[in-house]
Amino acid sequence: MHIAILGGGVAGVASAIAFRLKGFDVTVYERRDADTNIGAGIVVWPNAAFVLDQFGILDDMAAVSGRPRAMRRLSRAGEDLGALDIGLIDAGMGYSSLSILRMDFQRILAARLQSLGVDIRYGHKVARIDAGTVVHFENGATLTADLVVGADGRMASCARRYVTGDATPVYQGFINWIGVCEGEFDADTISDYWGTGERFGIVPVARDKAYWAGGAAQATIGARDPDDYRDELQRIFVDWPAPVRRVIAGTPVARINKIYVHDHDPVPAWHRDNLVMIGDAAHAALPTSGQGACQALEDAWHLANCIEAHPGNVDRALGAFTALRFQKTAGITLAGRGLASSLFNRDEAFCRERDRASRHADYAALARAMADGWSRHLPLGA
Numbered sequence: 001m002h003i004a005i006l007g008g009g010v011a012g013v014a015s016a017i018a019f020r021l022k023g024f025d026v027t028v029y030e031r032r033d034a035d036t037n038i039g040a041g042i043v044v045w046p047n048a049a050f051v052l053d054q055f056g057i058l059d060d061m062a063a064v065s066g067r068p069r070a071m072r073r074l075s076r077a078g079e080d081l082g083a084l085d086i087g088l089i090d091a092g093m094g095y096s097s098l099s100i101l102r103m104d105f106q107r108i109l110a111a112r113l114q115s116l117g118v119d120i121r122y123g124h125k126v127a128r129i130d131a132g133t134v135v136h137f138e139n140g141a142t143l144t145a146d147l148v149v150g151a152d153g154r155m156a157s158c159a160r161r162y163v164t165g166d167a168t169p170v171y172q173g174f175i176n177w178i179g180v181c182e183g184e185f186d187a188d189t190i191s192d193y194w195g196t197g198e199r200f201g202i203v204p205v206a207r208d209k210a211y212w213a214g215g216a217a218q219a220t221i222g223a224r225d226p227d228d229y230r231d232e233l234q235r236i237f238v239d240w241p242a243p244v245r246r247v248i249a250g251t252p253v254a255r256i257n258k259i260y261v262h263d264h265d266p267v268p269a270w271h272r273d274n275l276v277m278i279g280d281a282a283h284a285a286l287p288t289s290g291q292g293a294c295q296a297l298e299d300a301w302h303l304a305n306c307i308e309a310h311p312g313n314v315d316r317a318l319g320a321f322t323a324l325r326f327q328k329t330a331g332i333t334l335a336g337r338g339l340a341s342s343l344f345n346r347d348e349a350f351c352r353e354r355d356r357a358s359r360h361a362d363y364a365a366l367a368r369a370m371a372d373g374w375s376r377h378l379p380l381g382a
């Protein structure tokens with residue numbers, strides 16, 4: 001059985017690893033010309049750590065990761081709004097959460113794929129997919145395969161268009177600037193500052209390095225000029241607590257990116273003919289879900305299991321895969337929207353009440369609920 005994977009991001013590479021580990025013949029096609037990546041960092045929650053363990057690369061990831069123990073919420077004035085005990089989530093799921101730079105994460109995934117004898121074919125941008133799952137690339141190549149896995153991301157997925165007829169993502173009304181910087185950090189603690197329609201998160205990956213995301217509500221999509229990114233951030237966060245101002249000032253401009261943040265409405269159909277979409281192509285969630293890359297890894301592991309469990313019957317395997325994955329990922333997408341609509345709300349009274357509720361939240365119950373939800377359909381537990 002030959003499997004073609006469209007897209008060499010988190011979902012595509014992870015899926016290729018999962019298939020190769022089961023002995024399938026697999027090729028990955030990626031539009032970029034080389035192994036470059038944007039992005040800042042990722043929290044590998046225990047559900048994703050489980051998958052990385054199955055792939056044999058958890059120790060490699062842990063060696064270059066931070067171990068966050070708490071997520072502190074603070075107001076824009078630096079007042080304490082409570083803290084989530086990440087140790088409780090880890091204890092409930094049986095793996096440690098890790099914080100890692102995206103470049104390290106992708107490098108280790110790609111090295112594992114290479115160690116399994118699979119190369120990524122760069123310079124292959126999918127132009128369209130015709131009936132019968134005939135894939136056409138912009139470079140003139142075409143392909144058919146026994147199974148085509150569409151892992152071509154959230155913004156213009158050809159796989160999603162093939163399955164659903166439309167691949168237009170939904171702009172969710174806020175911008176994220178993301179970056180990586182060096183400095184001095186409390187390595188155990190993620191800091192999440194909440195304002196009115198604005199938010200700033202700092203995630204250490206070591207005592208001397210962190211990635212961060214500053215967000216602000218904006219109703220419409222506007223310009224992107226890298227020369228302006230630091231000034232834009234400094235204007236918005238000028239009077240925020242010192243750690244926020246320090247990371248903005250301390251990040252090289254070349255390491256700042258700006259994203260108008262989109263997701264997708266959940267759709268229950270993920271496959272057509274012998275093509276299935278996975279990762280952001282199937283269920284892009286907002287960064288406020290904290291689970292985008294983690295769910296891409298889960299997709300990879302479950303899809304390979306489903307294909308193996310239904311030999312010679314791709315349609316049944318893809319039906320089983322979608323049935324397993326739809327509700328969990330849809331719940332995560334909606335949870336991400338719920339948190340974003342609260343964090344990026346510009347109403348002062350709403351935000352005061354939100355902050356009051358956060359101060360009095362039952363964080364132990366929240367940690368248990370997160371551990372339960374994220375463990376769903378995985379053999380996890382303390």
Ligand SMILES: Cc1cc2nc3c(=O)[nH]c(=O)nc-3n(C[C@H](O)[C@H](O)[C@H](O)COP(=O)(O)OP(=O)(O)OC[C@H]3O[C@@H](n4cnc5c(N)ncnc54)[C@H](O)[C@@H]3O)c2cc1C
Binds near residue numbers: 006158281
């Ligand atoms: C600002 C921001 C912060 C985030 N933070 C986190 C976080 O902390 N934790 C977390 O778990 N997730 C986070 N995410 C989400 C996470 O990055 C994604 O969910 C994850 O990368 C999904 O993997 P994917 O492979 O589906 O998509 P991608 O990683 O985007 O990969 C898609 C790949 O397909 C390729 N491609 C696209 N079109 C074509 C084409 N036509 N032909 C060939 N190749 C193509 C692309 O070049 C890319 O390599 C964040 C997302 C954003 C926007």
